[in-house]
Amino acid sequence: MSAQSTRRFPPPWTVEQIPVGYKVKDANGQSLAWVYGRESKADADIANVLTMDGARRIAANIAKLPGLLGAVPMGAAQRVSRGFHRLGLVLAALPLIATVLLMGITAITAYEDYRRHDELACAHDKVNDAFAPADEPWKKDPISSPINLHNIGCSDDPEKTVDGAEIYANPPFDWQTALVWPLVRIAAGGLAGALMLYGAVRAIGWVIGGFAAS
Secondary structure (H helix, E strand, C coil), X not given: CCHHHHHHCCCCCEEEEECCEEEEECCCCCEEXXXXXXXXXXXXXXXXXXXXXXXXXXXXXXXCHHHHHXXXXXXXXXXXXHHHHHHHHHHHHHHHHHHHHHHHHHHHHHHHHHHHHHHHHHHHHHHCCCCCCCCCHHHHCXXXXXXXXXXXXXXXXXXXXXXXXXXXXXXXXXXXXXXXXXXXXXXXXXXXXXXXXXXXXXXXXXXHHHHHHC
């Protein structure tokens, strides 16, 4: 029985006699244990129970448990172990926080790469559009002429321009390569780092706790 059990069944625990023995109750009157007995030893042997005197002593000892549990101080090793457990949790949270931030940066970067790819793909289609005005500079010389992506309807930024060569060097974009696998690797690395850090701190706590207990 732990100290937590005594909080669920608040002290003082009391002993009450019943016709067939004794029962132990908590401060709320909830019955916790029954100890059965008989008046004579012969009756007790027949019923395979204690005598009433023996049942009373057992019930009285059960009722003392809350006081005994409260009187046992936490050992030095336990205090050290609990302290290092808390320290390990705090330190393990640091790589997890860094992991979340890095995942956010990776997601933003992947979205920006996607937008860039989409703009260049749009510009490529515009440049190769047979119905585009032939007098446009980028139509006459799409490789060397700077192209304003806003003017051709490929960007909301009126200042964004690209060289024509970038349009034809637009690499393919894949969400799995750009986002999914990087996030998986970052998450796995962050979780492994947190577990290793927590384990190292707990191991140090166990060693120190062993010296403290000796």
